Amino acid sequence: DSTLDIAHASPEELAALHADLRAQHRDLVAANLSLDLTRGKPAPAQLDLSSALLDLPGDGNYRAPDGTDARNYGGLTGLPEVRAVWGEVFNVPGAQLIEGGNSSLALMHDVVVNAVLHGTGDGELAWGGQQISFLCPVPGYDRHFTILEGLGITMIPVPLLADGPDMTVVKDLVAADPQIKGIWCIPKYSNPSGSVYSDEVVAELASMPTAATDFRIFWDNAYAVHHLTEEAVELADILATCEAAGNPERAYIFGSTSKITLAGSGLSFFGGSAKNVAWLQKFLFCRTIGPDKINELRHLAFLPDAAAVTDLMARHRAVIAPKFDMMLRILAENLAGSGVATWTTPKGGYFISLEVPDGCASRVVALAKEAGIALTPAGATFPYGKDPKDSNIRLAPTFPSLADLEKATQGLTVCVLLGAVEKQLTSTDAV
């Protein structure tokens, strides 16, 4: 029985379970599966929800509301009507929100690179001439870490709790070290833990004294409206909180429609204080003559207001909530009694974060790979790809069909148990 409490099993029980799991794993390998739980991609059924976009704005409909010919160059910061709709979604005044193409990650990269090359506009030195660091709440999003690694910026992991980063650790670090210039935050339904920053954490981030006068919060609100339950979890207004705390330029806000409309062909946004928006705009002007206004018009016709966004997200939820429910059910059925794994139950977002015994995550990922189940590489949720405990695995249930997801999760739990039993056997041998 796979619900045996592994840590407290007798040597005989462990040996029998090991043989049974080995056999189950051999069967999985023989089944020649090709399943993928790696990237948080929308499923085809989710992309279908926005297929109307493929016919919009429609032949002849190229005029913006003010009469501008959207086919032509210009309009560097995006159409005001689009910025107003998405400003409501991301809690930023439309005038302080820039639409900047199909990828918010590209905007994050731009912002970091501009600060490295030119500084943040606070009168401080460019970040590039110095050895600077960022705080990285972990587990976190690998692409955030990749941006910093490529630029030689030191990453300091800090624990991410259910209500945000461990602020005792964060406050001590930023108060002491003027070379700590930033922190990555995924404040709602975080990738991969599902954490949601509490009002207290937001207030502390906004008000904490920092040794660096050009300290910035990179507020990646990628899952702002991506609820998985009836509860539309609320997030405090970071911009207003920073302003009220006397740190109006502290937050750089990012968001996109990648997991709202079409992941590869959506809109992305940068928001912040008027001063920060002007700062980025200056560099955008060097990089482009303007964004894809036809795509903006297309999105404006499809999602003319925030209420339309809410409706669409309810339809996404109908597609993906059953996938999360299924994965959580199988994890509970197969692992709950074993005492070797814990996992998050997110209220939104795209991921479940799985904790296996220390030293087991890479082995579990390797066992799954042998069985044709692709998992996010162990360590990916940590800076430099190094999970010091080798215990975290990010699970992404949205993309596979329900039938594939069931097979993949069943197989995954066999690999988790097998990895844990192997470890238990070697530690028992060692005694």
Ligand code: PMP
């Ligand atoms: N931020 C987070 C936290 C994400 O999880 C993702 C996508 N997985 C992105 C940004 C990428 O956003 P975009 O498609 O707008 O570049």
